[in-house]
Amino acid sequence: xxxxxxxxxxxxxxxxxxxxxxxxxxxxxxxxxxxxxxxxxxxxxxxxxxxxxxxxxxxxxxxxxxxxxxxxxxxxxxxxxxxxxxxxxxxxxxxxxxxxxxxxxxxxxxxxxxxxxxxxxxxxxxxxxxxxxxxxxxxxxxxxxxxxxxxxxxxxxxxxxxxxxxxxxxxxxxxxxxxxxxxxxxxxxxxxxxxxxxxxxxxxxxxxxxxxxxxxxxxxxxxxxxxxxxxxxxxxxxxxxxxxxxxxxxxxxxxxxxxxxxxxxxxxxxxxxxxxxxxxxxxxxxxxxxxxxxxxxxxxxxxxxxxxxxxxxxxxxxxxxxxxxxxxxxxxxxxxxxxxxxxxxxxxxxxxxxxxxxxxxxxxxxxxxxxxxxxxxxxxxxxxxxxxxxxxxxxxxxxxxxxxxxxxxxxxxxxxxxxxxxxxxxxxxxxxxxxxxxxxxx
Numbered sequence: 001x002x003x004x005x006x007x008x009x010x011x012x013x014x015x016x017x018x019x020x021x022x023x024x025x026x027x028x029x030x031x032x033x034x035x036x037x038x039x040x041x042x043x044x045x046x047x048x049x050x051x052x053x054x055x056x057x058x059x060x061x062x063x064x065x066x067x068x069x070x071x072x073x074x075x076x077x078x079x080x081x082x083x084x085x086x087x088x089x090x091x092x093x094x095x096x097x098x099x100x101x102x103x104x105x106x107x108x109x110x111x112x113x114x115x116x117x118x119x120x121x122x123x124x125x126x127x128x129x130x131x132x133x134x135x136x137x138x139x140x141x142x143x144x145x146x147x148x149x150x151x152x153x154x155x156x157x158x159x160x161x162x163x164x165x166x167x168x169x170x171x172x173x174x175x176x177x178x179x180x181x182x183x184x185x186x187x188x189x190x191x192x193x194x195x196x197x198x199x200x201x202x203x204x205x206x207x208x209x210x211x212x213x214x215x216x217x218x219x220x221x222x223x224x225x226x227x228x229x230x231x232x233x234x235x236x237x238x239x240x241x242x243x244x245x246x247x248x249x250x251x252x253x254x255x256x257x258x259x260x261x262x263x264x265x266x267x268x269x270x271x272x273x274x275x276x277x278x279x280x281x282x283x284x285x286x287x288x289x290x291x292x293x294x295x296x297x298x299x300x301x302x303x304x305x306x307x308x309x310x311x312x313x314x315x316x317x318x319x320x321x322x323x324x325x326x327x328x329x330x331x332x333x334x335x336x337x338x339x340x341x342x343x344x345x346x347x348x349x350x351x352x353x354x355x356x357x358x359x360x361x362x363x364x365x366x367x368x369x370x371x372x373x374x375x376x377x378x379x380x381x382x383x384x385x386x387x388x389x390x391x392x393x394x395x396x397x398x399x400x401x402x403x404x405x406x407x408x409x410x411x412x413x414x415x416x417x418x419x420x421x422x423x424x425x426x427x428x429x430x431x432x433x434x435x436x437x438x439x440x441x442x
Contacts, residue, residue, distance in 0.1 A: 066431055067266070068360070068397075069404030070381045070422025071211065072133070072160050076239070077349060077426055078263045082336045091332055100304045106328060107303035110291040113331040116338045120241045121255040122248025123277035129288035129327040133258025134163045136274030137205060137235050138170035139321055140254045143278070143285045144203035144231040145176055146320040152177040152201045156188040158210035159235065161411045167205070186212045186374035186383065190220050197224055203231035203253070208244070211411075212420065213357070213381025214374060215244055222251030231282075237261050238275060240379055242347045243354070247277075254278045262346075263337035264330065273330035283307060287321030289328065352425035353380050356432065360423045363436040370439070373418055381422045383408070383415070388442055390419060400438050 007015075012024060021027070028036060046054065067075045086092065090105060097103030097110070110128045117126035130136035141153050155167060157180050164178075171178050181204070182192040188206050197204070204225050208216040218234070225232045233254045234247035239261040241247075247255035260272040278286060284307055292306035341349065361382040364370050373383040386393070390407040397404065409416040423432065 065401055065403035067403045068421055068423060068435055069406050071406050071420055072162060072258060073266055074261050074380060074424050075266060075426050076261055076263060076424050078265055079340045081340055082263060082333055085336055086329060086332055091329060104303055107291050109332045109335050110289055110328050111303050113335045114291060116335060117275045117277055120238050121277045122246040123255050124280045125283045126275060126277035127286045127288040127290045128331045129323060130274030130276050131327060132272040133274045134166035136256040136276045137163050138167050139287045140233045140256045140276060141167060142320050143254060144233060147282060147285050148202040150200060150202040151175055154179050154181055154196060154201050154204045156181045156206045158183045158188050159205060159207040160211040186214045186376055187216045194224050197228050199228045201230050203233050205233045207235040209237060209240060209379040212374060212383045213378035214376040215379055218250045239346060239350055243350050253282060259334045262334040264333055271330055273327050273334060285320055287323045349425045356423035356427045357382055360421055360432050363432060367440055381420055383418050383420055385418050396438060396442060402435055
């Protein structure tokens with residue numbers, strides 16, 4: 001079974017013991033048996049024309065649904081020009097730009113990406129090559145613990161549970177303790193932060209808009225964290241920063257988040273791209289690619305990789321981060337999106353997303369079997385309580401070509417009767433009204 005893998009049986013057994021399972025097949029338990037044991041009936045030989053037809057027939061089995069589900073991954077508009085540009089071979093096949101003399105194009109768009117992220121977040125510097133928003137948040141935790149030489153971190157309970165799971169996984173093997181701040185009415189509790197914060201914690205991680213879509217108010221957070229010389233880490237959806245207060249304006253030391261909202265299609269869960277931005281004081285602790293501007297021997301503007309700790313490459317056990325891979329194709333995707341849309345276009349798209357979510361919320365909560373959960377204002381996601389069975393709702397909506405909302409039961413037992421709806425600028429009034437009409441007769 002493992003004849004193409006370099007690991008010995010002993011090494012595999014040691015790994016299984018560490019992660020606490022008996023059989024390597026348990027790693028794939030989440031994949032349904034009918035998919036794991038599926039006979040794909042792959043033909044031995046076919047012509048190109050026949051192969052195209054086979055895949056066309058397979059693709060036709062997919063059912064395209066209208067998504068009213070978000071929770072960190074959103075169905076936003078993707079300008080068609082992006083795919084035409086990133087599919088050019090000089091972008092598609094480029095890898096790590098270690099040799100600046102032949103990588104000026106790649107280095108330039110990395111620099112442009114960093115510049116745009118710095119502008120959106122209102123931070124001094126930004127990097128590239130973060131895998132996604134969850135891992136960039138975990139990397140920010142490493143940065144904070146490394147900078148403060150502490151091994152404890154405080155995380156708000158309103159942070160997306162999927163991000164929290166990644167944080168906990170990263171923390172486990174670095175012996176970092178993860179503790180939590182309670183929420184009040186769907187937002188991080190300042191009083192609980194004030195009670196729990198101490199000099200043992202390297203920093204505090206929060207998110208806005210948070211898992212419930214609520215735009216949080218961080219008044220007083222920076223002062224409380226700074227009193228104990230900790231670092232303030234703010235996770236934000238970058239597309240919303242054209243309309244809401246930026247991490248820099250909240251006094252964040254590190255800003256992180258997921259850039260999928262900047263035109264990257266959902267595409268079955270990836271690839272996505274995270275961002276990380278920080279202050280000048282912390283810039284030498286940053287992981288990933290950092291591109292800077294200099295001059296060549298002729299005095300012309302040139303781009304180079306800069307400010308990288310060599311431990312990241314040659315003494316990995318001493319490094320704050322071990323990210324070395326290049327995620328710049330997705331950085332280019334996001335950069336083109338921001339350049340094509342411009343500040344006005346991004347603002348308009350996000351304003352439409354905000355309006356669509358609020359129209360959806362008002363229509364759904366006007367129904368007899370649905371009601372609001374929290375009073376705080378929200379963006380893209382909204383939480384609704386229902387007396388109906390979430391599975392009945394899900395099945396009926398799928399039957400009518402609609403995906404969502406997300407049942408919160410698996411994340412929080414106290415909200416087992418709650419659903420997380422989402423809408424973006426792509427959701428029309430007609431689509432929302434159709435959703436509401438289906439819920440109305442359940």
